[in-house]
Each structure stands twice: as structure tokens, then as C-alpha cells.
Amino acid sequence: MWNRLFIVFSVIMLITGCGNPVSDEDRDYLTLGTGIGHGKVTGAGETFAIPSGSDGVLIHWALESRNDIGRGLFLAMLIEQKTGDQWIERRLYEYTPIPDTEVYFLIDSFYHQFGTGTFRATAISGIRKVAYRQYTVTIE
Numbered sequence: 001m002w003n004r005l006f007i008v009f010s011v012i013m014l015i016t017g018c019g020n021p022v023s024d025e026d027r028d029y030l031t032l033g034t035g036i037g038h039g040k041v042t043g044a045g046e047t048f049a050i051p052s053g054s055d056g057v058l059i060h061w062a063l064e065s066r067n068d069i070g071r072g073l074f075l076a077m078l079i080e081q082k083t084g085d086q087w088i089e090r091r092l093y094e095y096t097p098i099p100d101t102e103v104y105f106l107i108d109s110f111y112h113q114f115g116t117g118t119f120r121a122t123a124i125s126g127i128r129k130v131a132y133r134q135y136t137v138t139i140e
Contacts, residue, residue: 030122056111063130074125077110077121078121114137
């Protein structure tokens with residue numbers, strides 16, 4: 001009987017994909033949006049438009065991490081632009097470290113003034129790349 005249960009359990013695990021041990025709780029998320037309200041990023045999306053007559057667009061971000069990203073660690077947002085099949089660094093925005101505090105959620109913003117195209121924002125804490133999000137910028 002136990003042998004049969006073990007075989008059934010093994011078959012179920014193989015069919016359902018037991019090879020993915022990472023749950024949603026184990027992932028880091030970077031959300032980009034057009035505003036901030038009630039402690040979260042609003043207008044979340046992956047396409048942003050530079051207003052006519054402007055040199056850029058303000059992009060807000062929220063970072064949720066399973067690991068502590070505070071305690072005085074270096075905090076930055078790396079912006080890269082896709083050119084052909086390569087990612088070219090455009091700017092590294094540095095943020096004030098949060099001393100002596102455990103932090104698992106941050107909200108801030110950066111001013112995108114690198115023209116149009118496909119970009120990638122990568123959140124960095126200490127020396128670890130925490131999460132990234134690809135986004136597109138157009139002209140309004």
C-alpha cells in the first residue's frame with residue numbers, strides 16, 4: 001500500500017512540476033508607474049510617454065524584496081538602454097541609504113531623460129542586483 005502511495009505521489013510531483021521550488025513569496029519585484037498614492041505605485045505599466053515639449057518623464061518605482069535592503073546598504077537604480085542586442089548603461093541613480101533599519105519595501109522615482117526606446121531599470125542593494133523591469137519610452 002505505501003509503495004503504491006509513494007508511486008502515485010511521485011507521478012503527481014513529476015506532472016505538476018516539482019522542479020520549480022521558488023514561490024511568489026521568494027521573489028523580488030520591481031514595479032514602475034506614473035504616480036504614487038496610498039503607499040503604492042499607481043499607473044503601473046511598462047510604457048511611458050515623454051510629454052510634448054519636455055526633455056523626459058518622471059517614473060516612480062516600488063521595490064519589494066525578500067531580503068533586507070536597508071541597514072545602510074548602497075541603494076541604486078541602474079538604467080540601461082537596449083541597442084541592438086546589447087544593453088548600454090545610461091545612468092546610475094544613487095539613493096540615500098537607510099541606516100540601522102530592516103527594509104523590505106521601498107518607493108521612489110527617477111527622471112528618465114534618455115530619449116525613446118527600450119530600457120531596463122535594475123534595483124541594486126549593496127552589491128546585489130535585486131530585481132529589474134524592462135520598459136519602453138515613447139513621445140507623447
